[in-house]
Structure formats: C-alpha cells, structure tokens
Amino acid sequence: MKSDIKKIFILSTAMLSFISFWRAAAIVLCDFGSSAYYAGGIAAKAFGPAFPYFILAVMLFAGLMLMVYIESSSIFTRGGVYVVVRETMGKTMAKFSVSALIFDYLLTGPISSVSAGLYVAALFNIVLPAVNPSFHINERLLAVIFSLFVIFYFWRENIKGVKESSDNNVRIIFFVAFTALILFIWSGYTLFQRGFELPPFRLEFSKEALGWTEKIDWLKPVGVFGIIMAFGHSILALSGLETLAQVYREIEDPKIKNLKKTVIVVFLFSLFFTGLLTFMSSLIIPYEKIISSYSDNLLSGLAMEMAGPYSARVALKVLVVISAVLILIGAVNTSFVGSNGILNRVAEDGILNDWFRALHAKYGTTYRIITIVALLQALIVILSGGDIFLLGEAYAFGVLWSLSFDVASIIVLRFKKPEINREWIFPFNISWDKYKIPVGLFLVFTVLISVSLTNLLTKKIATISGILFTLILYFLFTYSEKKSEKKTKLIDEEKGFEEKLNLKGEEDISKIALGFSKQNKILLPVRNPNNLFHLKSVLEKVDDSITDIVILYVKVQKGLESSGETSAIGEDDKEIFKQIILMAEKYGKTVTPVILYSNDPFYTIVSFALALKADEIVMGVSGSVGAEVQLEKIAVFWGMLKPADYQKQIKVKVVWESRTLTYELS
Template identity: 45%
Template sequence: MAAPVKPIQPTGLNQPQSQALLGKQTKAIVVTTGMLAFISFWRASAIVLCDLASTAYYIGGIVEQACGRSAPYFILAVMLFSYAVRAVYVESCSMFTRGGVYRVVKEAMGSTLAKISVSALMFDYILTGPISGVSAGQYLVGLINELLKLAHSPIILPADFTAAFFAIGVTVYFWRQNILGIEESSGKAMRIMQVTTVMAVTMIAWCSLTIFMRGAHLPPFELKFTDDSLGWLKHFPGARTIGTLGILIAFGHSILAMSGEESLAQINREIEAPKLRNLLRTGLVIFIYSLLLTSLVSFFAVMIIPDSVRMANYGDDLIGGLAMFMVGPLWARIALRAFVVFVGFLILAGAVNTAIVGSTGVLTRVAEDGVLLDWFRHPHKKYGTNYRIVNMVAMLQIATIVLSRGDMFVLGEAYAFGVIWSFVFKTLSVLILRYKDQYHRLWRMPLNLTWFRPGGKDFPLGLTLTFVVLLATAIINLFTKQVATISGISFTLALFVIFEISEKINGQAQHAYGEEPEKFNLQLVGEDQVDPIRLGLVAPHKVLVAIRDPNNLAHLHRYLSEPDNAELIAMTVRTEKGLASSDGGQIFTDHEGKLFSKVVKVCEDHGRAVTPLVAVSNDQIYAIARMAYLLHVDEVVMGVSERFHPDVQLENFAMHWGSLGDSDEHHVKVRVLSDSRDIRAEI
C-alpha cells in the first residue's frame, strides 16, 4: 500500500468543514486512449476522399487497357452506381456505429461468413497501399522522364521498377508513422482535398478550354477486350460484343473506381452529432466530388490525348498526359504537370496511409471479437500502438509491390477482387437484417415498396437491385480476372484459416461482438495533478457524468440525447477502504474495462466526445464532488441510486461540496437523471 495522499486544500477552502472530512482521499486514473474526438462532415468527407478520389489517378488507364475507348462510359456508370452502394453503408451505420463489414455480416449470417468477408476486405485494404504508392511513383517517374527528355538527356528511368521502389519507400515511411501513432489527421486530409480541389477545377477548366478551341468528340461506345481482360471467357461466344455479358464484363473491370467505400463505415464513428444527418451529408459530398473528378478525367483523357500515344505513353499517367496536351505554351503545361504530380503525391500517399490505418482498424476490431490472437493487440511499450498488426500489414504491402514489380494493370486487376466481394457480403447482410425486427435503424435505403408486404414488411427493392448487380458483377469478375481470382481466393482462404486457428486458441468461438473490453492506456495521477488544462479539458462548459453499471447507463443516454456542446467527463469511482488508495490502480479491473468500453460506444453512437476518468477513493460521493471541484465542471449528472432517494443523493453531494470551497466562488448544478426522472439542484 502506498503512503496516504492528503487532499489538496484549494484557495477559499472551508477549513472547519474540511477537517470534518479528514481522511477522505482520491487518486485519479486518466484514460489517455478512449478520449473521443469528433469531426465535421467536411473533414469526414476529406478522409474518405483521400482514398476514394485517388482512383482518379489510375482508373482510366486500367479500364481502357481492359475494354478500349469506351472506358469512360463504364467509369461514369460505376460512379453513379456508387451512390446506391454508399446508401447501403449509410443504412448499416444507422444500425451499428461501428458498422463495418465484419460486424454487419456476423449479425446477419454468422461468424464464418463474417470471417470470409473480412478476409476478402483485407485483400482490398492490403492492395490499396501498393496500387496508390505505385501510381504516385508512375506520375513522378513520368514527370522526371519528361524533363530529362526536354533536356536532351539520354537517361530514361525504368517506369515500373522506379515506381515500385518509390512505393516501397512511401510504405516504409507510413509504417514508421503508424508505429509512432501519428495517423493521418482530419485536418491534414482536409488540406490535401483543398489542394486537390484546386487541381481538379484547374484541370476541368483548362480541358474545357482545350476542347472549345480544338474541338473534340465523345469516345465511341464500343468494346475491345484483350485476351487478358477476358480471362477464362476469352473463347466464350458473345463475350466481346455489346450485350448483357459484354457490358457486365466491362462494368466489372470498372468497379475499382469506387474502391474506398468501406472507409465510410470506418469514419462513421468519428462523425460529430447529429451523426446520421452528417453521415448523409458526407455521403453526398463524396458522391458529387468523386463523380465529377473521376468521370471527367476519364472522358477528357480519351477526347484530348491522341489515341496513338495515350495508352503507349500515358496509360499509368493519364492526368499527367492531359497536362501535356492542353492548349498553351510548353512552360505552362510543364508547370501544370508538376502541379498534378505534386497533388497526386499528396493524395496517393495519403491513400497509402489510409490503407495501413484501415487495415489496422479492421484487424483490431476482429481481434476484439476473439478471432485474432491477443498477441497481435499487444501495445507498443513506448508508443502504445498495435505495432504487431501494423508490422504485418506493412510487410504484406511491400511483398505485394515486389511481386507485382510495379505493374499497375496487375495490381488493378487483383485489387478489384476484395472491393466487389466485400460489397456483396455487406449488401446481402443489410438485406437480411431488414427482416430481423430487433435491429433498429434510423434510416433506410430508398425504394421500398409499401404496397407489396411479404410477412408484413416493406419490400426493399433498392437493396435487392443493388445486391443483384453486385453479385452478377462479382461472379463475372471471377472468370475474367484470373490474377484477382487466384490471388484473392488464396489470400482470403489463408487469412480465414488464420482466423479459425486463432479463434480456437482463444477459445472464444461464441464470444459476442463488442463485449471484449477495449485496450486503454492509463495514467495514475495524484490530486495535485488533476487539473483541467493538464488533462486537456479546455472548453468553457464542462459536465461530469458519474457512472457505475455498464448495464445501466440510462442517465448517460438521456443526457447525450439533449442538445448540448459541453465537454463531457465520464467518471467512475473505485472504492478502497481505509485512509489510503493503492498504487495498483494503474490497471483496470474487468468491470471498469467493460464499463468504459460501453461508455465509449454509447458516446460514439451519439457523436459526442468523452474523457474517461477513474477516481480511486474511500468515499464515492466525496470523490465525485472532489473531481468536479478540481476540474471546474459546471454540472454533475448522476443516475438514480438503488439505495437512496434522489433527495438524499443531492443532500449528500451538497454536504461534500460545501466542504471543498466557498459556494459563492464556485457554483455547480447537480442532476439526478433516469428515463423517468430529472431532479435538479444548484449548489
């Protein structure tokens, strides 16, 4: 046991009353992870677009190589269809704040299919980094070679090898950043998208001027598949014609244009209140931005860059090629291309980081469900990050870059496997959950036929059509994308086997999702260190909510449902008898871990930030009053006690509060809150 820690006597302390309470002491355990920070829908949109909009840099060349000059039409079709897929994600997020593929599929179809779906999704995430890094490298190499050519230099850098080398360097850099815990912030993502917007507006305006001055025609709607793009269907009748099969094949090759949708489910937990309204706004911003940028770039490239040089010289560098074929002096076009490369580096490098962050987040959530060994969740001794998961993700990404040798077409073909199958599992699961009444949702994907009611429920026409299109595309892709099918199935099965073995070792096959307590970093501090500035509590209005039971948070739910921008502190008291508190309080008890995991999830659902705090004391009410006083809170919210009447709770709190300071200097509002009661007092 540690030596007793005497309470600090702040200025204005009422000494006689404090002596009556001599021996009542507190220490505090500050939860340094779990402090939620929420962002606006603009910042949320920027984070998703750093992943989604990056495809504008490489999708045009990949699709045109697969199906010819009609590629822009299919990219446009995919971007329009992406709004339906985004609506699926919005509906799932309205049911589960942490509404990723794993959670939704498990709720709908069980843990086995959930593990398969998340394995396919991980293939998508693992490939996001390499394809973005290699694409950034291709743009950089293209610019360097163009400058060397203008300088009449005989040196020409090998595009694929140099791009792969550059991609490995970027991956290693962000691997290190994620080990340190310096993830891409919403502020950085916002600035990247602001610069990207300047580039996009400049490109659209300059391309429009070029077409106006030179004239141009829309690309023909025709299909010209290569043997590689048809895969095992290259000898199948009708595969090369503009029919249902041919259109589905071309659509499947273009589906990569909407990769990054899963990022919306990952970022949903960080969107500020009102969460659903801001989530819908985020989806609309993403749709409009990606539709204009990705689709227009593809059309402009085919209309402006001559066919004889487009795919031969600029297949992996379409936006850079566009810059070189604009109207205007050579120096202006070179400057524009340099700007394009600079922006491309920012957004594609951001996508590399997003891939590592997203992969780590997905695997961490799976580990919380007992499906991945706890060994992977062991925090770094110095930085507190899930470094073992980050290491594994980075090694897989570097191996992918080496195996692909920087070939964008190979990476693009393989990448589409995880994208389409994660969409299929997600949409099917949301469709099944429509018929499970216990899953409440605040928003439903449109096109629900109320006049056709099998089993008394609306028929989800929009969901059904979206699922049919995704499933048909996924099946076609299995036969046309040989590299994707072989590598994707192999990776998915390998990761699924790892999940199965890990789950058996953990012995948690029946573990309920989300019940595993979160891994918090903790810091034990004395009363002299309990200071609002030191703890980062700088808002002018602060509220302390006292919590005890993870199954009885009605007062927290009710308070969060009220419109209030106060800084929230969620505090529980660990009671220790005697006059001293132990130093062993740095470790959460199982009860405290479950309690704060539940509190974090509740606050995520409401889009409100929270600072978790544990007070170690020998008197609960005194500890609540003491921490409220030291942190200068304006309001204290308590749940209804099972032992005492609310009036007694208020009187007890008032007695302890009066012992701490002059009521004329520091007033506090106190509420005893439940579903049916709201008793208030001002002390």
C-alpha cells in the same frame, strides 16, 4: 466471499469532439477520390475506348452504394462490413467478408503508392531530359522504389502511433479540388479550340482482361456479359467507400442529416473528379496515346495534351503530380490504419490470436499487425514489379466482395429485424406486412454479385490470389477462435465458477450514474490488466457498504481505427474484467464496472466523475504519459466540464507500488 457483480454498464458514446460533414467528406475522399488517378488508365487498357462511359457509370453506381452505407450507419453507429455481416449473417460469413476487406486494404497501399510513383517517374522523364537529353528513368522501377519508401515511412509512423489529422485531409482535398478546377477549365478551353468527338462505345478487351473467358467461346456473343466484364474492370474506382462507415461515428449531431450531406459532397466530388475528368481525358487524348503513354498516369497525360504552350502544360503536370502524390500516399496511410483497426477488432472478438495484438513496449501500438501489413504490402509491390494493371486487377476482388457482403447483410437485416429503427432506408421498397421488401437493394446486390462472379472468370490473378488469401485468413481466424474458446473454458474450469457478465446498454451517462446511490463514490479508471495496484489499494481499505466502487474502462476509438460495436465485450475486455472480478472476490468487495466508448479517456473520466458526483478518482500510473500529465489532464477537464454551480470537491489520486499522489480539485 463471492463478489456481487450486478451489471456492466456500457455507454454508446462519451466523446470529446465530433467532426463536421465537410471534414468527414474530406477523410472519405482522401481514400475514395484517389482512384481517379489510376482507375481510368487501367480500364482503358483492359477494354478499350469505351472506358470513360464505364468509369462514369461506376461513379453513378457509387451514389447508390453511398446510400447503402447511410442505411447501414443508421443501424450501426460503429458499423462497417465486419460488424454488419456478423450481426446479420453470423461469424462465419463475417470472417469471409473481413478477409475480403483486408485484401482490399492490403492492396490499397501498393496500388496507391505505385500509382504515385508512376506519376513522379513520368514527370521526371519529361523534366529531366531538359537538363540531360539522354536521361531516362525506368518508370516501373522508380515506382517500386518510391512505393517501398512510402510503405516504410507509414509503417514507421503507425508504429509510433502518429495520430491522423483530419485537417491534413481537408487541405489535401482543397488542393486536389483546385487542381481539378484548373484541369476542367483548361480542358473546356482545349475542347473549344479543337472540337471533339465522343469516344466510341466499343469494347476491345485485352488478352489479360479476358482472363479465362478467352477460352469460353459461347460467352463472346453475349453483349450484356461484355458490359458486365467492362464494369468489372472499372469497379476499382469504388474503393474507399468503407471509410464512410468508419468515420460515421465521429460525425457531429444531427448524425444522419450530416451523413447525408457528407454523402452528397463525396458523390458530387467523385462524379466530377473521377467520372468527368476521366471523360475529359478520353475526349482530349487520342485513345492510342492513352494506351502507349498515359495508361499509368492518365491525369498527367491530360495536362500534357491540353492546348497551350509547352511550359504551361508542364507546370500543370507538376501540379497534377503533386496532387496525385498527396492524395495517393494519404491512401497508403488509410490502408495501414484501416487494416490495423479491423484486425484489432477481430482480435477483440477472439477470432485472431492475441499474439498479433502484442503492444509495442515504447509506443503502445499493435506493432505486429502493423509490421505484417507493411511486409505484405511491400511484397505485393515487389511481386507486381510496378505494374499498375496487375495491381488494379487484384484490387477489384477485395472491393467487390466486401461491398457484396455489406449489401447482402442489409437485405438480410430487413427480413431478420424489420422492427429496428432505421432513420433512413434505401429507396424503392414494397411494403408488405411488417416488412419493407428491399427491391432497390436487391437490384444493387444483383449488379454487385454479377460483377463479382464475372470477375472470378476475367481476373485470373485476382481470383487465385484473392481466394487463396481469403481461405488462408479464414482458416487462421477459425484456428485462432477455437484456441481462444479452449483457453477461456480452461480458465473457467480452473477457477470453478462461471462468469456471466450481465450487460446493460445505456446512451446517457447520467442514467448510468443514477444506479449508484451510496454515501460515497470512488471512480477507478482501469486500462491494463497488469496495472490494477490502485484497485487493490482501494479494495483493501474501503468499506463497500457505504461506498460505491465504480470501475471505469474507457475504450478509446478514433475514426478509422474503429469498426467495433457498442454492446459486446471483446476478448481484451474479458481479460481485464476477469482480473477485476478475481480481485474483488479476493477482498469480498462489491464493484461495478462501466465501459464507456470515447475518443479521449481523460475527458470521459471527468465527465463520468461529475455525473456520479464522485468523491474520489483513483488512477493507476500511466506508462505512456506519467502521473503528473494524468493529473494535469484531469484538472484541465475538471475546469472545463464542471458546472458553475457544482460545489463538491474531488480528490484525485495516482497510486502505484512505491507511491501515492493525492490532490484536490474544486
């Protein structure tokens, strides 16, 4: 007898907790703000004394990019480059864009950890000679070793599934802000003591920074091209903006209003911290000294070149190095979480083979993805030999192309879907018919694409490695996708029926509950397609003519791990629903699956049970926490969420092959 699946309900959110705009800003700044420690030095080495103007210009441009993210977030709650590009330009372009983003994440780890290592090494070379004058560390070697340790540490933590703590992000940003404040005040004092001259707006490109353009004579007189090239060498200061899209879904209501506050905080902080501090450095440290001594650790150099006693300057340098290590190694963790999240997301879409998503037997994490990310990052560190300039060069590729794809998608969406409700749009538009022609966005895109294309000529290593990596990943995605399609077709042919999942989206949990009106209601949370014994036990016994059998699948997504959308079903979901449907058909019973997105499954189970006025919650045993802890969590949330006038008792069961535990909550 064929089971009748009418609908699958999908709820956009059923989360336990949301974060304030301060916390969201801290999370973004822990990635975005870290570039202050290396962007200036890399730019100085690339194109000469005009570097602080360009870093400042990039920070101002960052304000425009942040505004682009506000518009994209107002359309896609769970956004980010992959989702936005896929929705507007299709899967092919989405694959390219996500390849660029992964390249970005893969380089975030090495550049951040190597930079931190260089700061530490420079400090050792100041402090330790006081003990032994002949002491000198090879700074790049130490940076490589330090970096490998940091990558190993975060590999281990991510394998164990250690949760991110936004509280740590807040503490780090407060400490960095405190350090920045001291640097500002002391810099002000130094400039007052010594006077200053603005750095010359003169571009002097190094041979490496010219790339292939060294051989293109006719380009040399073109001033604008030089400016674009210099901008391109500074653009790595923009890395980390994607974090804003990932963290948006966790921002508390009113979402867009709080997102704007987040953007303002991020913009002002980075303008002052990255932009102005880099400028201060150029005013205080002679350019030649930046190049000879401080290109790898500019803010340390700023500390050492201040006016004042040597010991005080060393103490300030220690403070700077501590702040550098804290924020930069935090960015390493972000790179793991971000790349793991995006690769999981594309795997769910069927464009990365399931092999990659195998779960760790003990910790339940996607250990293969995490390990591959760690190995690639370690390889990049070793190949770079601790050369921050080389890493910076490569880094800009991923940053630029992922941002370019993002902006292009928002522009396309203005024409493809002008009717979509946008709570906020990027300014400078011309209204025509039903369209808002995005003049402002076009200008932003023009800047990005000019810089992206110029960088292809000026950054040899970035171009070669970036294009190669993008192509490899693109073909890997395409191959995986074709294999997944074949597998699905085969299964359908074997079973002799076509599964059509009729999806219905909802934003209100109570509206979903209205769809169930039978005398009895049983709620069955499911997670693992290999753990459906509890479903079997219900289907064997229950009369579905008087009982609504509601299958609840909670998709747990938190912060940076998430870059998914609300309404599509990924490959993982298809597998579990396939198993549910097959089982329901075997017993000839009607079941209704519901997918809820949340950051806490137990909270969601109880919320939904209350909305349904369920008679029973029947769970399979959890391999990670065990039956008793499952029951305890249900009891806690039951007490917390149950309205005072709710009279109905509920039975809570955990069922597995050898046992059933049954308890009542009232």
